[in-house]
Amino acid sequence: MWREKVAQYEDKMIEDLTGLLNIRSVRDDSLADAEHPVGPGPRAALDYMYELAKRDGFNTHDVDHIAGRIEAGKGDEIFGILGHVDVVPEGSGWDTDPFNATVTEDRIIARGTLDDKGPTIAAYYAVKILEDMKVDWKKRIHIIIGTDEESEWKCTDRYFETEPMPDLGIAPDADFPLIHGEKGFSSFDIIQVSDEESETTPEVVLKALKSGERYNMVPDHAEAQLVVNEQMAFVIQSFEGFLKEHNLEGKHYVDNGQLKIEVEGKSVHGMEPFKGINAGLYLIHFLNSLDLDKKSKTFVQLGDEKLFDSHFGEKLGVQMETPELGRLTTNIGIISYTDVDGGVYGVNLRYPNGFEFDNEIEKLSNAIAPQFEVEVTKHQVPHYVDKNDPFVQKLLQAYRNQTGDMTEPYTIGGGTYARTMEKGVAFGAMFKDSEDLMHQKNEYITKKQLFDATAIYLEAIHSVCVEGE
Ligand SMILES: [Zn+2]
Known part of the structure; x- marks a missing residue:
């Protein structure tokens, strides 16, 4: 049923994602100032997300133009969804324009499709679809958008200086099924x-x-x-x-x-x-x-x-x-x-x-x-969330329902964006069979991957934030 819900939004999603991809949101310190802390590109991409949110009726909260959030839901607990809209430079050797997205029969090709504009839009749409369904939220949602993940994480550093830490959360900036621990x-x-x-x-x-x-x-x-x-x-x-x-x-x-x-x-x-x-x-x-x-x-x-x-x-x-x-x-x-x-x-x-x-x-x-x-x-320091935590189990269940894949959550030696949240796990949006072209030329996301990920986020967020405990 969740995948059918997503089907009604496919064209709109691709349009919104394309607009975001076409912003060259590479950090540029030579053009940085107080209004554009890591340069004009990342700021423009952040503003773009605010515009989508306003169009769709969500409140937003900006934090010094380097990070911000889109708000939804209600309740005492905050569920964080952490994505980033900055990208690494395009490099050379592309077959298409990396900042003018190419949409083919089955895929979208541009810098940032996988890392992390595609997954960020997928998670955003999951929240939007639930909002359109007028669900009875049991938790507040903060979709937190960073603009400096690829460099120094100045975005989340600045954000959490003044903004509330989510009680639990996901970062759609790595792999499915779920990464629940990272070494120090x-x-x-x-x-x-x-x-x-x-x-x-x-x-x-x-x-x-x-x-x-x-x-x-x-x-x-x-x-x-x-x-x-x-x-x-x-x-x-x-x-x-x-x-x-x-x-x-x-x-x-x-x-x-x-x-x-x-x-x-x-x-x-x-x-x-x-x-x-x-x-x-x-x-x-x-x-x-x-x-x-x-x-x-x-x-x-x-x-x-x-x-x-x-x-x-x-x-x-x-x-x-x-x-x-x-x-x-x-x-x-x-x-x-x-x-x-x-x-x-x-x-x-x-x-x-x-x-x-x-x-x-x-x-x-x-x-x-x-x-x-x-x-x-x-x-x-190391980052670890117990994989038996009910919240993690709900995310996992949503992934399993949508894919049938029974792979267990795992831990890694590297660091993902999820570690900036006290109880954060990395959750998608790369699938086992996705070609990993993050930071490489000809980066793309398949439409199937984008929509399947959205359906997983949809079911997961519904399970955690609507069905509640
Ligand atoms: Zn990333």
Whole structure:
């Protein structure tokens, strides 16, 4: 019955979604001011949602033009629906205009169709259809619209400074059936601080090393520059042997009297570092076998002994696993060293509930002092909602009724928008068989996906906010 309800709105939905897609709502700090906190595009997309709401008879509440909400329902409890209307830049290689939506027989193609304008419109329409049905709401609905999800989440930060936290809620900005938990995560640097000069002349001096650019990716390339004072042939031979032994690609050449060596690895997302090959740490592992100058030896030794081939924090002594959120992981996404400044390891840590972050970081700092110190640049605590919570079960039931798919809710190592709500879960709108082109060229949503998602939201919101407890 819910899917039939949606059928009456299909043309209107596509029209409204197309209008939203055609706004290039990419963050642009060069055009930002108080009226347009992250640039004119995101603000225009937010205003567009307010216009839809006003047309359809809903109240809206703006929060400094960076976020806002559309209000529906009545009651003491607030059910939050959190979506975002900013998008990542289009990139290159599109077959159609990314900001002039193409509507074909079965799909809509444009930047933001999946992430997150399509799902936001689907959830909006679910509320609108219930409102048109004149249901007797038992809860208030806040459809919260953010405009900075793709960058810094300034939108939700600002919103929740002054606005009420929903008692429960969904973020239609990920996958079905439902993601009810997310690991805590942190990016931190292990920085070499002490200056140590070698008293004797070492066989090899490490001049520079570089690998990786992002904390949350496994680096697939690493390179080092070496001054080899003695035994050049031996060093090269060892390197070749090393590549062979570990089944790695790499190369070496002499440039300006310096030996340059490179290692290739395999890049994967930093939440599953064990699936990749960390080129940087392999290079460190090799370098630790050489007779190096004291400064670089100190750096290389730490990496080899505490970080290499240790994806679960084993060598750092921070291993942990819980049934709710799984295993702690560490990814060394950035490694850099120069003989002038010393070295840095950029670590991405993802950890389950119960891990005492501050305490563990202090223990680590103490263990590697005084040669190294730890600097935390980013930290978010784990997020977890019990999957047996009646509210989660109702969402799940709606998904199952509409799809027949019995997949269980799950937890992830990454972070979704849902974590900004105290009792928020990520709920759609990607299906198991959807092609995931989020942040890529030719992003599209199928009409089936859009309307099926709307029907699921419709049944779920009805179950939670109309049927009530
Ligand atoms: Zn998103």
